[in-house]
Amino acid sequence: MDAATAIYPGSFDPITNGHLDILNRAREVFPRVVVAVANDPGKAVLFPAETRLGLVRCVLKEIGADDVEAVGFDGLLAEFARTIGARALIRGLRAVTDFEYELQMALANRRLDPDLETVFLMAEARHCFLSSSLIKEVARYGGDVSPFVPRCVADALRDAFRSSGC
Amino acid sequence: MDAATAIYPGSFDPITNGHLDILNRAREVFPRVVVAVANDPGKAVLFPAETRLGLVRCVLKEIGADDVEAVGFDGLLAEFARTIGARALIRGLRAVTDFEYELQMALANRRLDPDLETVFLMAEARHCFLSSSLIKEVARYGGDVSPFVPRCVADALRDAFRSSGC
Amino acid sequence: MDAATAIYPGSFDPITNGHLDILNRAREVFPRVVVAVANDPGKAVLFPAETRLGLVRCVLKEIGADDVEAVGFDGLLAEFARTIGARALIRGLRAVTDFEYELQMALANRRLDPDLETVFLMAEARHCFLSSSLIKEVARYGGDVSPFVPRCVADALRDAFRSSGC
């Protein structure tokens, strides 16, 4: 196990500028950061797991983050973190966030793997209103999402809602 | 655009005494208040959009609020607010409320339209436990909802649950 | 009506060590405690109401709590509490909890029955990350839930997810 590896997990449905902000902060603190896109069959998503992972990779290329890996996973996060040798689990705190839910998850993950330390980083204030679900709602009504997401994602959102005829 | 117009949006599924409390406060502060009933196809509701709008209008007549308009809308709230010339967006704060969600929406709406100012008003303390979903649960089990909603709405709830055979 | 009777209601889908902690505290304070398992048809559950009640009874036997009754109920909680003569309604507070939701329910129940007093007890700190939904997620992925739930429940969870082929 290696203190240098951090895992940044999430649904990323889709990845937003707020996620990117957290990711870039994690890169300042940890030598190796792995973005882990969850494939949770019980959760309603807009994009299938493969597409969400593809968008993360497209965005990493867009910002030139060659040092960051992106992988998909299913099953228990704590177990997956162990397989990639991560000792730190990155979570973003927003000024507007579900703080208590985050603490509950952190305590649960610690119980499942005491060696995996949850590390909370804080997004930029101007990102504190960003959430994937809000952005999807804007996109659904044809609003402009380009201030909120990287270009790859803006394109994917436009396609998703055009093709569904909304 | 006119500083005198305020929009009070919501699902109003159905309108409650708590909503009415906020509405009456808004009327004290703003010369023109428009109640905007959202028709969000992605949200599970008890009453269809038309019925919800009808109940709002029935209640406005019940309390003699001739100065208040009620309209339906779909699409992005920020855009609809612009079309009716509203500069203030009314939101009710309850002592027991999802404060952070409200802030997130306010910041997002500001980003979508910087000229639309979200204005939070506070309900009476005795209304702070009222929510449309709670009232629907009480009605579903045949409980008495008349202390929580105007008469039009109490009748509609009784009919809704009788006809569904619950 | 009898000040000595307390009702401890919930979905118990399934009962956890956190619930047991609260239950045991309630037993210290009240001579008679009734666990009331809600049968709410509108709520998605893993176990049907009968199974959830059976698990509660199995757990009560496991810990030798002969003094505690377990019953199922549907309809309005406030009305059911009256039929069993309960004057106190037990709710567990966790360091990590939906505090505002609890207050809203307490205020609503008081309005429905002013004689039924909601009494909040606090779980042990090490239980503060436990929730039925979290435990079900761990079980779904084949994780070990035995530190979180009594033995009856651990067995039932194993069976539930084996039989569903997950």
Next chain:
Amino acid sequence: MDAATAIYPGSFDPITNGHLDILNRAREVFPRVVVAVANDPGKAVLFPAETRLGLVRCVLKEIGADDVEAVGFDGLLAEFARTIGARALIRGLRAVTDFEYELQMALANRRLDPDLETVFLMAEARHCFLSSSLIKEVARYGGDVSPFVPRCVADALRDAFRSSGC
């Protein structure tokens, strides 16, 4: 030790209608309730400990609560609770309250005495804005405090601020 005895501790500087509300709820649930007025030399107070205790007793007489005792104490609350045989420690939760501070105190008191159970009761919604410090501020400026406190206390507040020449 006796499950029937509950202690309701506080500074009571001075006792308010909100405190009385909680006290009356505690009396419904517990056969014996003792109001314990803290004499904490490190805390700035308006009324000395003896006066605060005297006001509590005056108020208990005013409402005819012969069954409630009022005592002063200093030192650790957990230890004092033990000396009077209390097993339940009453705390009031307000819709507007320092919830986290209350949980911290409850956990600390449990550590100091595992047999003393903290029991949270909830004040009436219309009392949720009452705090002793707010009431003192109103009284200091000559505002009318009679809607917020029993008559004994209203008189004491008037005297306190008249004599200090404010």
Next chain:
Amino acid sequence: MDAATAIYPGSFDPITNGHLDILNRAREVFPRVVVAVANDPGKAVLFPAETRLGLVRCVLKEIGADDVEAVGFDGLLAEFARTIGARALIRGLRAVTDFEYELQMALANRRLDPDLETVFLMAEARHCFLSSSLIKEVARYGGDVSPFVPRCVADALRDAFRSSGC
């Protein structure tokens, strides 16, 4: 009384860019806004009441806000608001704020004057970390406060801490 007048009260010790942000939003919504600088003798302040009022006026001139009046007051806010004919009381909500305290004050002020409606406006996200006390701490250690306060105030802070020899 006139719906068009809003009062924006506070200690303003000193006024910050966050206060200015709220003030400018209030001006969009209300035809007449009065900044009311509280002279509360019981509160420890850096600047005396007269200086704080002077700084507000200096800042209003700096931004060319001729339409805004600034006045000092002592005593109960609700009473002062009545004397100037204000019907709306402006409070700023920050993403990071003491929300519950604000609600408590709003409910208390409503009880003292039912015709005075508290109206919450929301500061810009990038101002959400600004507080007068934080800025004073930065200034005390010789840090640069110019990104946080108008120029008049930056000068006053520099003088205050230079003259006190810190």
Next chain:
Amino acid sequence: MDAATAIYPGSFDPITNGHLDILNRAREVFPRVVVAVANDPGKAVLFPAETRLGLVRCVLKEIGADDVEAVGFDGLLAEFARTIGARALIRGLRAVTDFEYELQMALANRRLDPDLETVFLMAEARHCFLSSSLIKEVARYGGDVSPFVPRCVADALRDAFRSSGC
């Protein structure tokens, strides 16, 4: 500047088992951790800055943490962090904590030094009720603090309150 260095600042008046818990987690994640004891003349403390630093060092020796340095500092934290080459600033989150205050400080520190990343770690659940002020209150009344603090600190607290004659 070096990503490997983290600073863990605080008053440490005195250092508790909760602080130690956070410190040990920081050591797992960062190669170099510096404990920085603030000497803030404006803050009322029980122990003078030198004693607080001495207690931290005593505790570090007690647990054999040779890799951790302890230093005193005054002035702005962001500037001090720069002088020791720290890029990460450690803050402990407790399940029961002043979350919003922490976010405010993190945003302010970022503004003062964009290269200093605040990293939140989470204490063990059973430590979530520990605070220095609570422990001092227990010690003041002669309660047993040994479950809450390292031995050096328990001795110092005993001496402090004996010598002051409390």
